[in-house]
Amino acid sequence: DAGITQSPRHKVTExxxxxxxxxxxxxxxRYMYWYRQDPGHGLRLIHYSYxxxxxxxxxxxxxxxxxxxxxxxxxxxxxxxTSSQTSVYFCAISVEPSLPQYFGPGTRLTVL
Amino acid sequence: DAKTTQxxxxxxxxxxAANLPCNxxxxxxxxxxxxxxxxHSQGPQYIIHGLKNNETNEMASLIxxxxxxxxxxxxxxxxxxxxxxxxxxxxxxxxGGSEKLxxxxxxxxxxxx
Numbered sequence: 292d293a294g295i296t297q298s299p300r301h302k303v304t305e306x307x308x309x310x311x312x313x314x315x316x317x318x319x320x321r322y323m324y325w326y327r328q329d330p331g332h333g334l335r336l337i338h339y340s341y342x343x344x345x346x347x348x349x350x351x352x353x354x355x356x357x358x359x360x361x362x363x364x365x366x367x368x369x370x371x372x373t374s375s376q377t378s379v380y381f382c383a384i385s386v387e388p389s390l391p392q393y394f395g396p397g398t399r400l401t402v403l
Numbered sequence: 404d405a406k407t408t409q410x411x412x413x414x415x416x417x418x419x420a421a422n423l424p425c426n427x428x429x430x431x432x433x434x435x436x437x438x439x440x441x442x443h444s445q446g447p448q449y450i451i452h453g454l455k456n457n458e459t460n461e462m463a464s465l466i467x468x469x470x471x472x473x474x475x476x477x478x479x480x481x482x483x484x485x486x487x488x489x490x491x492x493x494x495x496x497x498x499g500g501s502e503k504l505x506x507x508x509x510x511x512x513x514x515x516x
Contacts, residue, residue: 333490333506334447381446383504389494391437392504394446 294318295395297382303401310369312398314382316362323365324383324392325349325357327376334381340365372402407491412511415485421478423510425491428472435494436467437504438476440487447490447506450476481514488512 294317304310314323324339326349336349338357346357354376356368369376379399383392408426415421427436437452451458451465453474458465464477478485490509 333508334504336504379444383446389435391449391452393449397444397446 295382295384295393297380297395297398299398300396301399303403304372305403306373307371310372310400310402312367312380312382312400314365314367314395316365316384318384318393319362320384320386321362322385322388322392323359324385325355325365325367326381326383327351327378328381328397329378337367337380372400374402376400377402406505407493407507409489409491409507409510411508412513414513414515415478415481417483417514417516418480421481421485421512421514423476423478423489423491423512424473425476426473427491427493430471430493432471436465436471436474437492437494438463438465439490439492439504439506440485441490441509442484442487450489481512483514483516486512486514 296315298313322341325337326334327337328334335351337351337355338346338349340346340359343359343362346359358366379397381397382395385392435452435454438450439447440450441447451460451463453465453467465474467474488509488511490506492504
């Protein structure tokens with residue numbers, strides 16, 4: 292999977308707790324993305340990063356924050372998890388916007 | 404923003420060519436057509452992309468019509484491992500300049516023995 296790992300791969304948590312998902316790449320790609328995938332909605336972009344400490348919102352960013360303190364790591368944080376954030380989360384990377392994005396294996400998050 | 408239309412499902416016999424169509428009649432001149440696939444529970448996998456000309460790589464061929472309003476992904480010799488959901492995507496720009504991928508519902512391809 293193009294040198295992309297996500298951790299944890301599975302997590303069950305309770306409503307109201309903070310959760311952080313990690314995406315790690317070994318490709319030194321500048322761009323990194325967080326998507327969520329839900330039945331009936333396909334993949335939707337949450338946040339993306341175009342460099343260290345450079346991030347921007349996607350279409351479903353409410354309730355999520357991100358941080359990128361180094362090239363290889365992109366963190367997604369749910370400050371106070373809700374049941375509506377139960378989903379499969381995918382990280383993706385690309386060299387530049389015009390080139391393909393490569394996806395990680397995903398994290399399945401369940402918020403009870 | 405250009406949208407895509409794909410059939411919800413298709414079947415193909417193992418060893419035969421699988422031809423997956425996609426309609427993108429509102430595509431603009433500088434937008435690329437991308438194809439990804441997603442095998443059950445895995446992350447989406449990039450297959451191929453193109454602008455105007457037909458493209459071929461080790462996985463597939465992409466045929467884009469001259470008016471660019473539709474395209475066809477061809478898997479020349481489908482195997483059981485090609486069973487997946489295939490997404491045809493047109494690249495869209497976000498405000499920050501990074502291009503996001505908009506995944507529709509895709510085509511569920513089932514390769515039968």
